[in-house]
Amino acid sequence: MNSPHLAIILLSPPDNGYPLILENKVAGVPVFKRLILTLQRAGIKEFLVLSQQLDEREIKVHRKDIEKDSRFKSLLHWHDRTEFFEENNKERANSLTPSQPFLLVNGNLVTHQKVVKRFMESEDNNNPAGIFCLALDKPGGLYLLPPTKFSTLSHRNGAEEDEDKVERIALPADTNFYIEVRDNASALEAEKKLLRYNKHHYHQFMDIWVNSLFSRHISAALVKTPLTPNVLSLFGLFIGFLSGWCFAQGDYLSGLAGGILLVLTAIWDCCDGDVARLKLIESDFGEKLDTICDNLVNVFAFTGMMLGVSQTHGWVQALTPFTMLAVGGGMIFAFIYFPEGGKGNFFRHSEMYDVIQTLASRNFIYVILLFSIGGHLNWFLWLAGVGSLTFALALFLARRQTIKTAVSDS
Template sequence: MSVKALIIAAGRGSRLKGLTKDEPKPLIKLLGLSLVERVILTAKRAGIDEFVMVIGYLGEKIREELGDGDRYGVKITYIENREWERGNGVSVLKAKEILNEEFVLLMADHLFDVEILHSLLKTRLEGDECVLVVDKRPPDYIDLREATKVKVRDDKIVDIGKRMKEYDAIDCGIFLCTQSIFKALDESIQDGDETLSGGINVLSRAGRVKAFEIKDNFWIDIDTKSDYNKAEKILCEKLIKPTDGPVSKFLNRPISIRISKLLVRTKIKPNTISILSFFIALLSALFFSLGDYLYIIIAGILSQLGSIVDGCDGEVARLKFQQSDYGAWFDAVLDRYADALIISGMAYGYWLLHSDIKIWIIGITALTGSFMNSYTAIKLDSILINNKNIPRIRFGRDIRLFLIMAGAVLNQIFYTIIIIGILTNAESIRRLYTLRNR
């Protein structure tokens, strides 16, 4: 099933005036990508690769910026709507001749989670029905005065409009449509209502609009600077993973997200950041291997810095839709080598000063334990992938590198390695028990 998407990118976005003087609203950059790029790339991740875009206000700029979509691995066809100052229903109607099958209808200024499209595309349409994505429990950042409201009865939309006082849900601006929408828009425009809601209303009166509940997924309509700030905040918050360890959550992420917010504005690729993080760890290992306290302090700080920067590759990848299996793997492999280098550097530096052969034995123990933690984490994930009942608590890399920094600052290399050796290997055994006793 290859569904096309119709994106309405014709409006002026007058309430974002400051930002849209010389630039159409769809091209406003948010965390390194324009709003319309985010909509396209989200839809692409849901499997959509053909787009029809209705442009109007400063439409040429949009066409120039996005081109034929090649850069995004999709195909974009443009329709110009010179009457963009009329209602958005007029913009939708311009695509009437081009779209002959089921299509997804999206707004260039509405951001949303890809999961919504994933489920929406699985909906079976009966006859000439349309489906409207609605939010029954809109979060508090949705401006209810400006939102389009709907009444829902038995999964059907029965009324839609902005001025309703009693309503069941909010219109999220995401639709799965059949050609019936065009006929309905013709009718409502003749009746004087030029909004898309007008057309939907015609269909809903005939019982032909299904409501699709968004559940806990994220969506936002960016109309004001406050919406823009909120969207930025939420996209950043979503970067915190449920599997993040405590050091990552409370120390590394707050810093790495700040760095990532700068990095997304550049062309720096996630894999380049992985390499940078690896080189910071390599530098840390070199300083550790020199053995003197002053170098050890620098090495400890570098190791923690590497740990922080290590978060940025994934963050930038997710913010810019650049995630890849290869990237994730490349990062994981470099991290393991970085771990091995840092612990070896610590052991070598200590041995230089103290000529104590024990350091090699405990170094190998700590190295083995660190590897085992990373190893069992994937094993655990691949086994538990369909079993979300077991908590995935980790004694992970974030804690290890934090302990190394702390131990370095306190000049306790020997005991730091012993502690890491004990904790990592104990964690391996704990994970075995977890799996056995489930």
């Protein structure tokens, strides 16, 4: 069955009133707008909002707010639920009657687009006439209904009378969540769950088990501010500059401070991405800026280490490994990001791709911290110089083999 392109949202006032879901922000975005944008990211292209106890003026105000949002790219219909199904509006209702299965969602729902997408694409919901629900221990939340259920929405949610016939789609428990915002407590719980769910974005070992433990709490505060992810990326660059300056001093305490600040850049580097995803404002420019800042932080750190080592061990002991590192690092950067862009995309179909994702990561920052604690940053500089040349050679050979394979296959 094809994925649905229409979502019908039933919007009813919570006990605390509509401001709880129309104005109150969860992770930087109002609850209802977050739902619309989340469904859009899951593949929904058209929305029909059926609200209760909102007059025409309020509907117009909130609809305009969504439509003028640069993130919204879909078609939005918004009507009073009772009036929509009245006899004199029958023609309008008929014009919006879906011909394919559609999503039915409560307007106070907070979830993630990956959850919605997995639900819609599940192999278990391949019966066009079936009624499906995202499996949890309670009814409601997210339904996939056949077109014949559209007319029943005038007085119920389209599945109430058939709740015992609903087929529940089971998704992995660790990647499946939704919560209905009914009061301030559930709004706070929704934000916490979104922050925890964000951890599934990470693939690097230290990001998953260390950096995200700290960045999650920092990001929770940052999403409540007007700071943009790009500003956060630039601030992380400033922290990286301070780290390099500390390394350049050449004494033990400054080296230790540089190592700690460098670890802070790794934690902070999670925050700009967290904020972008939580506020639903990721962009290609932001991703490129983040990549540039990450690489400049590395330049600051290694240049600072070279200057610091030169003060304690002389210029030969500093410049020799630094030159090796600069040559190897430049080759690695060229092999990884060119000609296809993206980290290692050229090697995506080879075994080298997983190696790139492991080695070309922030994990090495914690190795630097260990060497700075031990007071042997000069050892790390040599290790990095030899290691970068070795890795660059491995990438060169893998690249040549990939090209040979592609030519022979063609």
